[in-house]
Amino acid sequence: MTLNFTGKTCLDRLLELAVELRGPxxxxxxxxxxxxDFSAIDFAGIQMLLAAQRRAERTGATLRVRVPQGGALHKAxxxxxxxxxxxxxxxxxx
Numbered sequence: 001m002t003l004n005f006t007g008k009t010c011l012d013r014l015l016e017l018a019v020e021l022r023g024p025x026x027x028x029x030x031x032x033x034x035x036x037d038f039s040a041i042d043f044a045g046i047q048m049l050l051a052a053q054r055r056a057e058r059t060g061a062t063l064r065v066r067v068p069q070g071g072a073l074h075k076a077x078x079x080x081x082x083x084x085x086x087x088x089x090x091x092x093x094x
Contacts, residue, residue, distance in 0.1 A: 001029050006037035014048050021052050021063070028060045035067040041076045049091070065091045 001024050005017065024031045033049075049065060056063040067073040077091065 002032045002034060004034045004037070007039055014044060017045075018048055018052070022055075025052060025056045025061045025063065026059055030062040031056070031064070033063070033065045035065055035073050036071065038067065038072040041073050043076075043080060046073075046076060046080065046082065067091060 003020055003024075007013070021031065021033070053063050055061075065073070073091065
């Protein structure tokens with residue numbers, strides 16, 4: 001299952017994103033979140049993605065987040081020191 005997210009993924013949109021991810025993750029699906037059109041993401045958004053990944057691991061689901069190298073999510077991960085860190089290997093920057 002592929003979900004496309006556009007615009008800002010900040011505190012005000014976290015509930016929407018969490019609700020969309022929860023069902024597929026709870027059912028053990030393979031989920032790809034396309035983030036090429038993320039225009040902004042804050043630390044709360046990153047925390048939500050990391051929490052979704054932990055839930056996916058517990059339920060046997062697979063979560064991948066695809067983002068362009070140098071895009072908003074990739075820049076935010078670098079800003080918070082997570083771009084090359086183990087907590088985010090499910091995020092693919094291309």
